Amino acid sequence: FTLSFREQPIFSTRAHVFQIDPNTKKNWVPTSKHAVTVSYFYDSTRNVYRIISLDGAKAIINSTITPNMTFTKTSQKFGQWADSRANTVYGLGFSSEHHLSKFAEKFQEFKEAARLAKEKSQEKMELTSTPSQESAGGDIQSPLTPESINGTDDERVMPEVTQNSEPRAEPTQNALPFTHRYRFHSH
Numbered sequence: 001f002t003l004s005f006r007e008q009p010i011f012s013t014r015a016h017v018f019q020i021d022p023n024t025k026k027n028w029v030p031t032s033k034h035a036v037t038v039s040y041f042y043d044s045t046r047n048v049y050r051i052i053s054l055d056g057a058k059a060i061i062n063s064t065i066t067p068n069m070t071f072t073k074t075s076q077k078f079g080q081w082a083d084s085r086a087n088t089v090y091g092l093g094f095s096s097e098h099h100l101s102k103f104a105e106k107f108q109e110f111k112e113a114a115r116l117a118k119e120k121s122q123e124k125m126e127l128t129s130t131p132s133q134e135s136a137g138g139d140i141q142s143p144l145t146p147e148s149i150n151g152t153d154d155e156r157v158m159p160e161v162t163q164n165s166e167p168r169a170e171p172t173q174n175a176l177p178f179t180h181r182y183r184f185h186s187h
Contacts, residue, residue, distance in 0.1 A: 009039035011106045018091035031060040048058045049110040067115035071107040
């Protein structure tokens with residue numbers, strides 16, 4: 001396991017690290033004999049947040065934070081989260097409630113950051129195929145919607161629209177003429 005030079009710890013704390021027993025999925029197995037440093041890292045090239053804990057040279061936690069992860073405080077000094085990629089549940093025992101709260105706070109913060117980063121990268125991908133939520137307000141894209149025509153200058157806009165015989169104008173006033181004209185043309 002190697003940490004790249006780009007990655008800097010953004011928050012570190014000390015805790016006893018546990019992992020759920022893979023066989024029973026009930027019992028905790030201590031993976032550190034004593035309290036070790038548990039750090040949040042940010043990898044700027046991959047835009048991911050990770051929780052990493054080293055015991056000597058061995059990584060006992062290497063968990064990438066995803067937006068659907070949840071950190072749960074199960075007692076005043078113990079918290080856990082499930083990592084589906086690593087297919088395990090990590091548990092941390094803290095020396096004080098304060099340390100646990102701080103860790104939980106950071107977990108929430110970086111989970112939110114991970115969510116935003118994910119949305120950004122999805123937006124980049126979707127930009128070519130579908131418009132994003134914000135630009136779905138129709139009147140920004142097509143100025144000739146009923147709302148905008150209904151504005152103050154509808155005397156000015158209306159004749160132009162009718163001459164163009166484009167059925168884009170205010171539906172209520174022009175619905176009839178259009179249908180008549182349409183029938184007339186179709187004969």
